[in-house]
Amino acid sequence: MVAQHTPGGLGFGLREAVDEIRESFASRPTTSRASRGDVRTALLVALLEGPQHGYQLIQAIEERTSGAWKPSPGSVYPTLQLLSDEGLVVPEVTGERKVYALTEEGRAVAVDASTGDLPWESPAARRAERAATLPKAGARLAQAVVQVQSSATPDQAERAAALLDETRRKLYSILAED
Numbered sequence: 001m002v003a004q005h006t007p008g009g010l011g012f013g014l015r016e017a018v019d020e021i022r023e024s025f026a027s028r029p030t031t032s033r034a035s036r037g038d039v040r041t042a043l044l045v046a047l048l049e050g051p052q053h054g055y056q057l058i059q060a061i062e063e064r065t066s067g068a069w070k071p072s073p074g075s076v077y078p079t080l081q082l083l084s085d086e087g088l089v090v091p092e093v094t095g096e097r098k099v100y101a102l103t104e105e106g107r108a109v110a111v112d113a114s115t116g117d118l119p120w121e122s123p124a125a126r127r128a129e130r131a132a133t134l135p136k137a138g139a140r141l142a143q144a145v146v147q148v149q150s151s152a153t154p155d156q157a158e159r160a161a162a163l164l165d166e167t168r169r170k171l172y173s174i175l176a177e178d
Contacts, residue, residue: 039071039079044102044110045118047089051101054080 046052046060054076062070080100083089088106091098102110148160 039075041113043079043083044106045114047100047102048110048114051099053097053099
């Protein structure tokens, strides 16, 4: 099956197409830009779980949004400094990292913020999460197609092609719905 992976072989163009799809999804931002207030609220609420350093806070927010929002260090660290200046968090150097903990006042503000609309529950956050879901599923499907292309028997490849055609028709039928 070496011929499939050479220029002009059956698998050659498919692999390039999958690579292009993967690159186009990777280059698109899957996160929406959050306001300073959203970053501030998200950090305060995340710190309710206990002291954390900046990278842990970024990961916590990303996890809460299922990957739809990952605040940048350029927005997190200045906001942590602002919260420190306001007396809501206290930085403590532990090893080589600066760990942030809520002060009593910060805990009260964070608890109050956690009862309101959280940034990861906003309509914009939900749209960003939905926007990331379909491209990721498409990339996983493309990877499966490449695997089938390179390993399937002729009968399996024919059944896979029929399934892809049926799936394509069903996708278009979804768009045709009211």
